[in-house]
Amino acid sequence: DAGVTQSPTHLIKTRGQQVTLRCSPKSGHDTVSWYQQALGQGPQFIFQYYEEEERQRGNFPDRFSGHQFPNYSSELNVNALLLGDSALYLCASTNRGATEAFFGQGTRLTVV
Amino acid sequence: AQSVTQPDIHITVSEGASLELRCNYSYGATPYLFWYVQSPGQGLQLLLKYFSGDTLVQGIKGFEAEFKRSQSSFNLRKPSVHWSDAAEYFCAVGAFDSGTYKYIFGTGTRLKVLA
Numbered sequence: 001d002a003g004v005t006q007s008p009t010h011l012i013k014t015r016g017q018q019v020t021l022r023c024s025p026k027s028g029h030d031t032v033s034w035y036q037q038a039l040g041q042g043p044q045f046i047f048q049y050y051e052e053e054e055r056q057r058g059n060f061p062d063r064f065s066g067h068q069f070p071n072y073s074s075e076l077n078v079n080a081l082l083l084g085d086s087a088l089y090l091c092a093s094t095n096r097g098a099t100e101a102f103f104g105q106g107t108r109l110t111v112v
Numbered sequence: 113a114q115s116v117t118q119p120d121i122h123i124t125v126s127e128g129a130s131l132e133l134r135c136n137y138s139y140g141a142t143p144y145l146f147w148y149v150q151s152p153g154q155g156l157q158l159l160l161k162y163f164s165g166d167t168l169v170q171g172i173k174g175f176e177a178e179f180k181r182s183q184s185s186f187n188l189r190k191p192s193v194h195w196s197d198a199a200e201y202f203c204a205v206g207a208f209d210s211g212t213y214k215y216i217f218g219t220g221t222r223l224k225v226l227a
Contacts, residue, residue, distance in 0.1 A: 031213075033214060033215075035215070040219075040220075041219060041220070042116075042202050042204075042217030042218050042219050042220050043156075043202075043215070043217045044217075045214045045215065045216070048212050048214060055211070055212050056209065056210060056212035056214070058214075088155075090155065090156065092215070094213065097213070098213070099144045099163060099206055099213065100144075100161065100206070101206070101213075101215060103155055103156045104155060105154070105155035106155045108153070
C-alpha cells in the first residue's frame with residue numbers, strides 16, 4: 001500500500017503564476033482534504049473533496065481551488081500566486097465518516 | 113469554535129530528561145485527539161491517537177499521552193528524551209463540522225534536546 005502520495009515534492013514559482021499540486025489518496029479512501037502549513041505554523045484546513053465536489057472550505061480565498069477525479073485523486077490549484085502562499089501543502093485522505101486521516105509527505109511551494 | 117492551544121512554542125530539555133508537551137482543546141463533542149511529529153523539511157508522522165476508552169494511550173518512539181476531559185487536555189509525555197526526538201510536535205483534534213470531518217491543529221511546540 002503506497003499510502004498518500006503527493007507530487008511534486010518541491011517547486012518554485014514566481015509571483016502571479018499559477019500552480020497545480022496533485023494527490024493520490026491511500027488505497028480504498030474516497031475523501032481528500034488539503035492543508036496549508038506556513039513556516040512556523042500548524043497546518044490549516046483549505047478544503048475537502050468527496051464525490052468530486054468541494055464539501056467544505058476553510059478561510060482561504062477563491063484563488064485556491066480544487067478538483068477530485070473519479071479515481072478519487074485530487075488537485076489543488078492556486079492562481080495569482082503571492083509570496084505568502086509559500087508553504088508546505090499537505091494532502092490527507094480518509095473514508096467518509098472515518099475519524100483518522102492519513103497524510104502525504106507534502107509539496108513544498110516557494111513563491112519568489 | 114473548535115481550537116487547539118499549545119502554550120509552549122519552544123521547549124529545551126537535556127538528553128535523558130523527561131518531557132511533557134501541553135495541549136488544550138476546545139470542542140463541544142467527544143474529541144478525537146492526535147499528536148504528530150515533524151522533522152525539518154518533512155511531513156507529519158503520527159505519534160499516537162485517542163478515540164475512546166483508556167485515557168492513557170501509548171504511541172511510537174516511547175511516547176504516551178493522557179486525555180483529561182475535565183481539563184480539556186491531551187498532554188504528551190516521554191520519560192527519557194533522546195537527541196533524535198528534537199523536532200516540532202503538533203497536537204490536533206479531529207472534528208465533525210457540518211458533516212465534514214477535518215483536523216484542527218495547534219501552532220506546534222519546537223523541541224530542542226541538549227546533549
